[in-house]
Amino acid sequence: MQLSYEKSVPGRRAIALDPLDVPEAVLPAALCRKEPAALPELGELDVVRHFTRLSKLNFGIDSHFYPLGSCTMKYNPKLAEAVAALSGFAHLHPHLSTSPAFWKHCQGAFELIHETEQWLAEIAGMKDVTLQPIAGAHGELTGTLLMAAYHRDRGSKKDTILIPDSAHGTNPASAAIAGFKVLEIPSHEDGTLRLDSVKAAMNDSVAGIMMTCPNTHGLFEPAVAEIADLMHANDALVYYDGANLNAIMGIARPGDLGFDVMHYNLHKTFATPHGMGGPGSGPVGVGERLAPYLPGPRVVKGEDGFELRNLEKSIGRVAAFFGNFMMAVRAYAYMSHLGKDGLRQASENAVLNANYIFAQLKHVYEPAFDLPFMHECVFTAVPQAKKGVRALDIAKALLDRGFHAPTVYFPLTVKESLMIEPTETESRETMDEFCDAMLEIAEAVDSDPESLREAPKTMPVGRLDEVRAARQLNCAC
């Protein structure tokens, strides 16, 4: 498709302002740019058609099954979009929170923040929650900064964080960016983290461990409580990556499992839309140990309504205001509609659906692990790869059959991995159709492998040359 810049016609306009109703003020030429920015010149309908056509080149949840493991691509309720469009939220200036003089004019927003934090705290068994972190990875960074503040406060020089090899890349990246050394712990071949492996890495410099539970293999960690105890016995802390919270709502809570700090992904578990990669929201929950260090300012209930306060030992601000507030509005709508039973049912059905898909595919695709999967199932396409069809080819073949691909090549611990997370919002028919497509592809591995290596054929473009993209590096026009 043509670029907007290629469609530009000199002099064409979409938006006109009213004539300037005050005298024109002129800035000194030395402070001004030489040429106006060469933005496209198009009419409004040109722009509308351009972006409407671009949108049609995408798969989204509303149009396609999107079983990306680890990403929890559940349905994004329209209710949440409707309440996020309310003018009293969408057009509210955050500096109303800066001066106490304005606090009475943003009480509704403060109440929403406070309530959302309380829901999230109870869901995960945490003492307190901050909505400031802007995405999951920012939550990890905030969490590891909280861990650093805790150890600094105790005069300890612990500088290393343990991270299992199955962890998402953001875990080691966040810990490193927070200033920690990262020590990778190998998973056991059954896909779980063994207490012995953690013990072997344990020493005085260990500030804590980051875990995901169920882990990125889709497995509940059997030693999670013992690992937490081991950490606490050594004055180290335990971080919970909440990316997989959708498996256990109402079943188990990170706080009860012994975790000191965690992030939630509102854009996964709480159904806020992924928006092509963002915005998300990564609230952080803390237990007793880290509660004194939470970022501020915090919304608290005062005598005359809600007000802001800073904790004495707060690490300070990680966001300018309250993080991605509009994602909290959506998540609140989601949680309050589902309530106590609905949230638990969401997790139950997420696990049911993943196991239903697993049951249909396990005879044809090789399960990566033997333990029972929870909300996602992981296969290895090594047997197919030996016949010349890689996980990537299977992914592309699915696109031609009208399905988004599962997550491939993550986690890094599984060769040729295919990681499937259907979520609870998919119907049995959709999953059956997906499984049929997967089974048909498995047959084609033997009967017509070439067609799989050439996929996709029905998309706007075929496989793109990534080497050329990086070598010639054309990133703007």
Place this chain on the structure above:
Amino acid sequence: MTWVPSTAAERDAMLSVIGVQTIDDLFASVPAELRAKSWALPAGISEMAVRARLEKWAARNAGGVTSFLGGGAYDHFIPAAVDALTSRSEFYTAYTPYQPECSQGTLQSIYEYQSAICRLTGLDYANASLYDGGTAVFEATTMAVRLTRRTRIVCHASLNPIYRSMLETHVANLDLELVDGESPEGAACVIVQNPGFLGDIEDFTALAERCHEEGALLVMSFYPISLGLLKTPGEIGVDIAIAEGQCLGVPLNFGGPWLGIMATRKEHVRKMPGRIAAATEDAQGRRGFVLTLQAREQHIRREKAMSNICSNEALCALRALVYLTLLGKEGLRDVARHCHSKAEYLKKRLSFAQILNHGPTFNEFAVRLPRNAEEAADALVSRGFLAGLPLASLGAGEPNDLLIAVTERRTREELDAFAHALEEVCN
């Protein structure tokens, strides 16, 4: 209350395919002693009831007021087409474009966005977005540290004090030295903001030269709308330009989601954080777009990545792109011209107050009122005005100082009425 489609009969059928009796059997790997100790949540309420509650809360927030509040977030007009186009579910319900063939809409829009940011800033490369303007300061800082292998970070007085405090939080556990001032000597970077937090436009060209003589980088936080008129980061000699992109078609959203913008020079691109889209071809020679230089990112490089960022603010970047595409070359200049002219008009109407800026300003300026600024601001809300930001509340001024921002949305009538009302409450 549910968004789960399965009926009880379907669930039973699925359980029998799996070969278990009950759903609870699927949770056998979670030992009884680790089960939830509490689940004290309210029962679900209907869609109708959720809306009613949220409408009530939304109504408790200042509405229908004429705003002069800025300080990093601005009340610009958002054309209807921005909402209409970005609320297409093919955009907002899609994930990160890891499968490029079914994500060309996303990838081409990122490429066009990067192009718009490069054209706006006069720099060579832009990324697909960062979280917001404040975290962009931190990302630029660590990028400068990587590029220079130095550890001293100089914060210029023009920098938004909230960004300054966010930076402090983020680097608390790193061996970096944060100092105030503008001397590039031995520094990884000097971080400036233009226009400054109090509205002053400065020409940082000479500082850019001094930075380069000293082997330091110049990082500049800019206000995208102001680049409708002002000298670009590229013309100034900036190495890393960052911005809060909220002003480009993103609603105020009580602070988020917003948009972190970053652009840089060619020689620094391999150390830039964040996703980057690039043009390429398929086997048939058709143009297409992919994510590129991914070896910088966490999913490949883990603890050695340039940044930990994964989810970004893609949908807000799309809003900015649609906004800039609608405005076009002349439109952006018009918006900037209106903002500046209206602010100058208002400045002249405030003779009862002392203007604190000594040089030129763009659309925001600081005044010292004859009265406590918080009290004045409070009194003006009931008259329908958000008067501005009382600077003392951020430790950025005296008790009587107020930061006033004017956008293209303000009419001459509103400016006159506001000047009059402000004078009245000060008397």
